[in-house]
Amino acid sequence: FAELQSYPAMNTPVDSEAVKFVHALTGGNSTGKITFGTEGGLFQKALGTPAVVCGPGNIAVAHKPDEHVSEAQMAQCDRMLDACRASGVALGVAYYRHFYPVLERVRALLLDGAIGQPILARIEAFERFNPPPGGDRAWLLDPSQAGGGPMMDFGCHRIEVLLHLLGPIREATGHHAHVLFQRAVEDTSVATFRFESGALATLAVSHATSEPQDSVLLYGSEGSISIPVLNRGELLLRTAHGERVETHPPHPNLHLPSIVDFVAALREGRPPAVDGEMGREVTRIEDLLYQR
Numbered sequence: 001f002a003e004l005q006s007y008p009a010m011n012t013p014v015d016s017e018a019v020k021f022v023h024a025l026t027g028g029n030s031t032g033k034i035t036f037g038t039e040g041g042l043f044q045k046a047l048g049t050p051a052v053v054c055g056p057g058n059i060a061v062a063h064k065p066d067e068h069v070s071e072a073q074m075a076q077c078d079r080m081l082d083a084c085r086a087s088g089v090a091l092g093v094a095y096y097r098h099f100y101p102v103l104e105r106v107r108a109l110l111l112d113g114a115i116g117q118p119i120l121a122r123i124e125a126f127e128r129f130n131p132p133p134g135g136d137r138a139w140l141l142d143p144s145q146a147g148g149g150p151m152m153d154f155g156c157h158r159i160e161v162l163l164h165l166l167g168p169i170r171e172a173t174g175h176h177a178h179v180l181f182q183r184a185v186e187d188t189s190v191a192t193f194r195f196e197s198g199a200l201a202t203l204a205v206s207h208a209t210s211e212p213q214d215s216v217l218l219y220g221s222e223g224s225i226s227i228p229v230l231n232r233g234e235l236l237l238r239t240a241h242g243e244r245v246e247t248h249p250p251h252p253n254l255h256l257p258s259i260v261d262f263v264a265a266l267r268e269g270r271p272p273a274v275d276g277e278m279g280r281e282v283t284r285i286e287d288l289l290y291q292r
Contacts, residue, residue, distance in 0.1 A: 008041035008042060008044065008045045009041050010038060010040035010041040010044060010051055010053070011041075011044070012040070012044070012050050012051055012052060014031045016050050017050070018050035018051070018052050019031060019050075019052055022052045022054050025080060025083045025084065025087065025089070026054060026080060026083075038051075038053050040052070040053055047259075054080070058073070077280065078280070081276050081277060081280060084276065088269070090262070090265050090266055090271060090272055090275070091272070091275055091276030091279075092258070092261075092262040092265070092272035092274060092275060092276070093160075093272075093274045093275070093276065093278055093279035093282075094255065094258055094274075095156075095157055095160040095258070095274045095278070095279075095282075096254050096255050096257065096258045097157050097158075097160070097161055097230065098160060098161070098164055098258070098273060098274050099251075099257035099258055099261065099273070100230065100233065100248070100250045101233060101248035101249070101250065102227060102230070102233040102234070102235055102246075102248040102249075102250075103161060103164065103165070103216075103230075104248075105235065105246065105248050106165060106216075106218070106225055106227070106235065107164065107165055109225060109237065110165060110166075110218070110220075110225075113222075114220075114223060114225075114237065114239065115218065115219070115220030115221070115222055115223035115224055115225060115237075115238075115239065116220040116221035116222030116223060117199075117220055117221040117222075118165075118166060118197065118199045118218060118219075118220050119199060119200070119219050119220055119221060120199065120200050120201065120218075120219045121162060121165070121166060121199065121200075121201035121202075121216070121217065121218045121219070122201065122202050122204075122215075122216075122217045122218075123158045123161065123162065123201070123202070123203045123204070123215065123216050123217075124203075124204045124205075124213045124214075124215050125150070125154055125155070125158055125203075125204070125205045125206075125213060125214055126204075126205070126206045126207075126208075126209040126211065126212055126213035126214075127150070127154070127206075127207060127212055128207065128208070128209065128210060128212070129150075129153075129207040130181045130183070130187070130207060130208075140153055140185075141183050141184055141185055142184060142185075143184050143185050146185060147286075147290075148176070148185055148186065148189075148286075148290060149176065149185035149186040149187055149188075149189060149205075149207060150186075150187070150188070150189060150205040150206055150207045151174065151176065151186075151189040151191065151203075151205050151286070151289060151290075152185075152286065153205075153207075154205065155189065155191070155203060155205045155286075155289075156282050156286060158203050158205070159191075159203065159282050159285055159286070160274070160278060160282055161216070162193060162201055162203070163278065163281065163282070165218070166195045166197060166199050166201065167195055167196055167197055168195065168196040169193050169194070169195055169196075169285055170194050170195060170196050171193065171194040172191060172192070172193050172194075172285050172288040172289055173191065173192050173288070173289070174189060174190070174191045174288070174289030174290060174291070175189065175190045175191075176188070176189045176290070177189070179206075179208050180208035181207070181208060187206060187207040187208040188204075188205070188206040188207070188208050188209075189204070189205050189206075189289070190202065190203070190204045190205075191203040191204075191289050193285075214229050214230045214231055215227060215228055215229065215230065216230055222239060222240065223237065223238050223239035223240070224237075224238045225237055225238075226238075231250060232249065233247055233248045233249035233250055234246070234247050234248075235247075235248070258273075258274065261273050261274075
C-alpha cells in the first residue's frame with residue numbers, strides 16, 4: 001500500500017499529571033484511546049509535553065455523516081473555559097497569522113490613528129482547490145469532517161485577523177455558493193461583519209478562482225492601509241502626507257512565534273496572545289455565517 005500521511009501517535013499514560021489535571025477540570029474520571037489522529041502526538045514528540053485531547057462533542061457521532069456538536073456540549077465547553085480561567089490554566093489556539101509582523105505593524109498604526117477612524121476592511125483569500133476522491137486532503141470536501149468549504153478551511157484564520165485588528169464583531173452574515181464545483185461543500189463564500197466600533201468588513205474566500213489572492217485592505221477616515229499579499233509582509237500606507245511602503249516579512253517558521261508566545265505565557269503567568277476565548281469566539285462567528 002502507499003502511505004499518504006504519517007505522524008506520531010499520542011501515548012499519554014493514564015496516571016500522568018496531565019490526565020489527572022484534566023479530570024479535575026472536567027469532573028470526568030475516565031480515559032480512552034481511539035484510532036483517529038491529533039496534533040497531540042506531535043506536541044509529545046517535538047516538545048516533550050504530555051498531551052490530553054479534551055473538548056466538546058461525542059465521539060459516537062464524529063467523523064461520519066451528520067457529525068455535530070450539541071448546544072449542551074458547547075455549554076460544557078464554555079464551562080471548561082470558565083474553569084481554566086478560574087484556575088489560571090492557559091489555553092492557546094494556533095492562529096499563527098496573529099503573530100505576523102506586518103499585522104502587528106497594522107495594529108500599531110490603527111492604535112496611533114494613522115488612518116483616522118477605521119471605516120471599512122476587506123480581506124480576500126483565494127486558493128484553487130478541488131482534490132480528487134481519496135487524496136490526502138479530500139477530507140476537506142466532506143462536510144462531516146471539515147464543517148464547510150473555504151470559510152471553514154482558511155476563512156477562520158482571517159476572522160481572527162479581523163477580530164485582532166478591529167475588535168469585537170456585533171453582527172455577521174454569510175453567503176455560500178457552489179459557483180464552479182458541484183460538491184458537498186461550497187467553493188466560494190462571502191461574509192459581512194459589523195463591529196462594535198461601527199466599522200464594517202467583508203471577507204471573501206474561494207476554492208474556485210484561477211488567480212490566488214491573499215490581501216488585506218483597511219480604509220479609514222484619513223487614509224488607508226493595503227497588504228497585497230499577507231504572507232509576503234509588504235504594506236502600503238496612504239495618508240494626506242503621502243504614501244509609504246514598508247516590509248515586515250513573517251518568520252521563516254510560520255508557527256514558531258505562536259509556540260514561543262505560548263511558552264512565554266506559561267512562564268510569565270499571563271494569557272497567550274491567542275487564547276481559548278478567541279477560539280470560541282471564532283467558532284461562534286462561523287456558526288453565525290453558516291446559520292447553525
